[in-house]
Amino acid sequence: MRFALSxxxxxxxxxxxxxxxxxxxxADVRAAWxxxxxxxxxxxxxxxxxxxxxxxxEQHGGLGLSELDMVVVxxxxxxxxxxxxxxxxxxxxxxxxxxxSTPEAAAPLARIVAGEITAAVLFDDARVAANLHGAxxxxxxxxxxxxxxxxxxxxxTKARRSVDGARRLGELCAPPTWAPMVTGxxxxxLTARARDRAALGAAAELVGxxxxxxxxxxxYAKVREQFGKPIGxxxxxxxxxxxxxxxxxxxxxxxxxxxxxxxxxxxxASRACSLAKxxxxxxxxxxxxxxxxxxxxxxxxxxxxLHLWMKRTWALARAHGDAATQRAxxxxxxxxxxxxxx
Amino acid sequence: xxxxxxxxxVADPDNANKIKIAPDGAKIDTTGLEWKPNPFDEYxxxxxxxxxxxxxxxxxRGGEVVVVTFGPKEAxxxxxxxxxxxxxxxxxxDTTDDALDGSLVARALKALVEREKPDxxxxxxxAVDGDSNQVGQILAELLGWPMATFAATLQEEAGAxxxxxxxxxxxxxxxxxxxxxxxxxxxxxxxxSVYSLATxxxxxYADGVRFSALPAIMAAKKKxxxxxxxxxxxxxxxxxxxxxxxxxxPVRKAGVKVPDVAVLVDKLVNEAKVL
Numbered sequence: 018m019r020f021a022l023s024x025x026x027x028x029x030x031x032x033x034x035x036x037x038x039x040x041x042x043x044a045d046v047r048a049a050w051x052x053x054x055x056x057x058x059x060x061x062x063x064x065x066x067x068x069x070x071x072x073x074x075e076q077h078g079g080l081g082l083s084e085l086d087m088v089v090v091x092x093x094x095x096x097x098x099x100x101x102x103x104x105x106x107x108x109x110x111x112x113x114x115x116x117x118s119t120p121e122a123a124a125p126l127a128r129i130v131a132g133e134i135t136a137a138v139l140f141d142d143a144r145v146a147a148n149l150h151g152a153x154x155x156x157x158x159x160x161x162x163x164x165x166x167x168x169x170x171x172x173x174t175k176a177r178r179s180v181d182g183a184r185r186l187g188e189l190c191a192p193p194t195w196a197p198m199v200t201g202x203x204x205x206x207l208t209a210r211a212r213d214r215a216a217l218g219a220a221a222e223l224v225g226x227x228x229x230x231x232x233x234x235x236x237y238a239k240v241r242e243q244f245g246k247p248i249g250x251x252x253x254x255x256x257x258x259x260x261x262x263x264x265x266x267x268x269x270x271x272x273x274x275x276x277x278x279x280x281x282x283x284x285x286a287s288r289a290c291s292l293a294k295x296x297x298x299x300x301x302x303x304x305x306x307x308x309x310x311x312x313x314x315x316x317x318x319x320x321x322x323l324h325l326w327m328k329r330t331w332a333l334a335r336a337h338g339d340a341a342t343q344r345a346x347x348x349x350x351x352x353x354x355x356x357x358x359x
Numbered sequence: 360x361x362x363x364x365x366x367x368x369v370a371d372p373d374n375a376n377k378i379k380i381a382p383d384g385a386k387i388d389t390t391g392l393e394w395k396p397n398p399f400d401e402y403x404x405x406x407x408x409x410x411x412x413x414x415x416x417x418x419x420r421g422g423e424v425v426v427v428t429f430g431p432k433e434a435x436x437x438x439x440x441x442x443x444x445x446x447x448x449x450x451x452x453d454t455t456d457d458a459l460d461g462s463l464v465a466r467a468l469k470a471l472v473e474r475e476k477p478d479x480x481x482x483x484x485x486a487v488d489g490d491s492n493q494v495g496q497i498l499a500e501l502l503g504w505p506m507a508t509f510a511a512t513l514q515e516e517a518g519a520x521x522x523x524x525x526x527x528x529x530x531x532x533x534x535x536x537x538x539x540x541x542x543x544x545x546x547x548x549x550x551x552s553v554y555s556l557a558t559x560x561x562x563x564y565a566d567g568v569r570f571s572a573l574p575a576i577m578a579a580k581k582k583x584x585x586x587x588x589x590x591x592x593x594x595x596x597x598x599x600x601x602x603x604x605x606x607x608x609p610v611r612k613a614g615v616k617v618p619d620v621a622v623l624v625d626k627l628v629n630e631a632k633v634l
Contacts, residue, residue: 024436025576028443032571039567067573080573 022089022273030089036062037097043322049100050182050325054151055135060101064132068103072112077123078130079115083280084108084214088221088272095225098329100183102135102148108218110136110156113211117164117199125154125166137187140212147336150174150187157195158211163204165195181332183325213279213290215337220272220290220297226330227265227301233323234258234308241313254311261307264300271296288350295343298334305330360422360515360537360555362407363477364446365468366400368430368437369488384604386457396437399483399543405568406547407481408445410515413557414564421557423447425475429454429464435584442579443571449582454589454596461493462599467592468494469501477538479520484509484542499540507535511546513553 022030040062049056063069071087073079087108094103111129114122128134134153137146141159149155149169157165167173173193177186199207235258238249248254275289283289305327309316316323338346370378371393379388396404404426411422426441427450428434438449452467472480485492499506511530512523522541524531535541546552550563571579589596617623627634 024439025580027436028440028571028576029573031440032443032573032576036570065572066570071573080577082573082577 026086026089029086030093033066033068033090033093034096036066037093037099041097041099043098043325046098046100046183046325047322049185053176053185055101055148055185059099060135061132063101063103069107069111069132070130071107073115073126073130077115077126079111083276084217085273085276085280088217088276091218091221092225092228092269092272095222095227095329095333096229098183098226098229098326100185102137102152102185104215104218104222105138105146105148105152106136109138109211109215110154112214113138113156113158113164113207114154116207116210119198121166121196121198125168128153138211138215139189140208140215144189145177145186147179147184147186149189150176151185152187155193156198158204158208160205160208163200164198164207166198167193167195169193179332181328184329184332209287210279212337213287216294216343217272217275217279217290219333219337220268220275220293223294223297223301223330223333224265224269224272226326226333227261227268227297227304230301230304230308230323230326230330231258231261231265233326234261234304234311238311248311257307257310261300261304264296264303268293268297268300288347291338291343291346291350294338295340295347298340298343301330302334360411360479361475361477362410362422362424362479362481363472363475364400364403364407364424364426364441365464365480365482365494366404366426366428366437366441367397367483367486367488368394368428368434369397369486371395372487380605380607384606386602387605389456394433394437396440397483397486397488399485399487399545401441401483401568402545402548403481403483403543404441404444404446406510406513406543406553407479408569409553409558409564410479410481410513410555412555414555414562415559417445417569420445420447421555425450425477427452427468427471429459429467429589430456438584439579440571442582442584443576444569445575447582449584451584451586452589452592453586458589458596458598460598460600461491462497463589463593463596465494465497465501466595467589468498470592471587472498472502479537480504480540482540482542484544495540495542502538502540505535505539506541507533507539508542509544510541511544511549511552513541513543513547515554515556517556 040059067080068090070079071082075081091104091108106129114126129136135148136154137149137152139146139155139157154166154168173190174187175190177188179186238254239247241248271293275293278286278289308323309327312323315321374393377392381388407424411420411424413421424446425448426438426446428438429452434451438451442449480498482495495508496506507522507524509524510522511525514521518537520535520537520539522533522535548567550566554560617626
C-alpha cells in the first residue's frame with residue numbers, strides 16, 4: 018500500500034490553494050465577519066473548480082471523487098480560513114442527498130452540483146447550525162426518525178452570533194414543515210455516515226487551520242526581536258512551536274487514514290473519523306495557543322489576522338463532537354467491539 | 360494552430376533553503392526537493408492556450424498545444440499539471456536533470472520539432488533555476504526559424520504573429536512569420552496580452568494563469584503522455600557546458616545601524632571604500 022497522496026490529489030490541493038490565495042485573502046475573511054451572507058462570487062469560483070460536486074457520483078452529474086480527495090481540499094479550506102460552507106454543502110449534504118436516491122433529492126442536488134446553492138445540516142434536535150441562515154436547502158438527519166429536508170423561506174431562519182464571525186451560524190425561527198426523504202434502517206445508516214463525514218471534514222479543516230497558525234507564528238518568531246535576538250532563537254519559543262508542529266504532523270495522517278477508511282466504507286471508519294477529529298481538535302487548538310503565545314499582545318488584537326484563524330479553530334474544535342466526546346466514542350466503539358455505526 | 364511548449368521543472372523557489380550541494384561540490388543534491396513548473400514556462404502554456412481558443416468559449420479547443428519536458432519519470436507530474444490546465448498532449452524526453460545543458464536541450468528539441476511540425480514553439484524566456492536564457496535562441500538558430508524573445512503581447516494574424524516586446528524606453532512590435540520560436544516574459548498573462556484570431560479584441564482574460572478545475576485534473580490522467588529517450592532525439596548527448604564546482608552563496612553578514620549620515624559616509628569611504 019502506498020501511504021502518500023497521488024499526483025492528482027496534490028494537484029487538486031494546489032489548484033484549490035491557488036484559487037483561495039487569490040479569492041480568500043485575510044482581508045476577505047475579515048470582511049465576511051460583517052456580512053450575514055456568503056460571497057456568491059467566491060462560491061462561483063469554487064463551483065468552477067468543481068468543489069461542490071466532488072462527492073456526488075457521476076450518474077448524478079458529480080465528479081465521483083472520494084472522501085480522501087475531499088479532505089485534501091478541506092485542509093486548504095482551513096488553511097485559508099475560507100468562510101464559505103464547503104464542509105456543510107460538499108462534504109455532508111451533497112453526498113447525503115445523492116445516497117438517498119430519492120426523487121425529492123434530485124432537484125436540490127442538481128442545484129448544489131451546479132454551484133447555484135449552498136446547504137446546511139441539522140443533526141437530531143439541533144436548531145442551530147453553520148450556514149443555516151443563508152442555505153437554500155436544509156437537511157435534518159436523525160437516526161431513528163429518518164432524514165428530512167426543507168427549503169427555507171424568508172424569515173424561516175435567523176443569523177446567530179458565533180465566536181467566529183465568518184462562520185455564520187443560523188437558527189430555526191420556528192419548527193419548519195419537514196418533507197420526508199429517507200426512513201428506517203437506511204436513514205440510520207445515512208445519518209451515521211453524515212456524522213462521520215462531518216467529524217472528518219472538520220478535522221481536515223482543523224489541520225489546515227493549525228498549519229496556517231503555526232506558519233504565522235514561525236514567520237513572526239523569525240522577525241520579532243527581544244533582548245537583541247529573534248524570539249525564535251529562544252528555547253521557550255522553539256519548544257512551543259516544535260510541540261505544535263509534532264501534534265499537527267500526527268493529526269494529518271489520522272485524518273488521511275480516516276478519509277481512506279471512510280471512502281472504503283470500512284468497518285472501522287467511524288472510529289477512525291472520531292479519532293481524527295479528537296487529535297485534530299487538540300492539535301489545532303494547541304497550535305492556536307502556541308501561536309497566540311508567540312505573537313504576544315499583538316495576537317490578542319482584533320486587528321491582527323491570527324484571531325480570524327484562532328476563532329475558526331475554537332468553533333470547529335467544538336463542532337461535530339469535541340475532542341472529549343470523540344475520544345469517548347472511540348472508547349465505546351473499541352470496548353463494545355462494535356465497529357459498526359453507532 | 361499547433362504549438363509546442365517546452366517546459367522545465369524547477370526546485371520550488373519558496374523552499375529554496377532546502378537546496379543542498381553534494382559534499383564533493385560536484386552537483387546539486389536534488390533529494391527531497393519539491394518541484395514546480397518554471398513560472399515563465401507556465402506563462403507560455405497559458406499564452407499557448409489563449410492562442411488556440413476563442414477566449415469567450417475557452418472549453419472549445421481551436422488548435423493543439425503539446426507540452427514537452429526533459430527529465431526522469433517523476434517529471435511526468437509536471438506534465439500532468441499542464442495537461443490539467445488544458446494542454447492536449449505531452450512528451451517527456453527521458454533523461455536525468457544533471458545531464459542537460461541549453462545546447463543539448465535545443466538540439467533534442469530541434470529533432471522533436473521536426474517530428475511534431477508545430478506552427479510555433481512558445482516557451483518561457485528562461486528558467487528560474489539556471490537563469491541561462493539560451494534554449495529559445497539556440498533552437499531558433501538550429502531550426503533557421505524567425506525568433507522573438509521576451510514577448511509581453513501576442514496577436515495572431517494569418518500566418519504570422521504580432522509580438523510586443525517591452526524594452527527600455529518603450530515597446531517594440533515585431534511581425535514574425537510562422538513557423539517561429541517565441542519566448543515569453545511575465546506580462547504575457549495580463550488580461551489583454553494574447554489574442555487568437557478567434558478571440559474578440561474586447562475580450563479580457565482573468566489576470567495570470569488559469570486554474571485547473573477538478574474535472575480537468577481527473578481528465579488529465581487520460582490525455583496522451585509519451586516518453587521518448589533523449590538519445591533518440593539527439594544521439595550526441597555531450598554537454599557544451601562543464602560545471603567545475605558548486606558552492607552555496609556566502610552567508611550574509613548582519614548589517615549595522617549608523618547614527619547619522621556623516622558616519623555612513625565615513626564608513627562608505629574608509630571601510631567599504633566605495634566612495
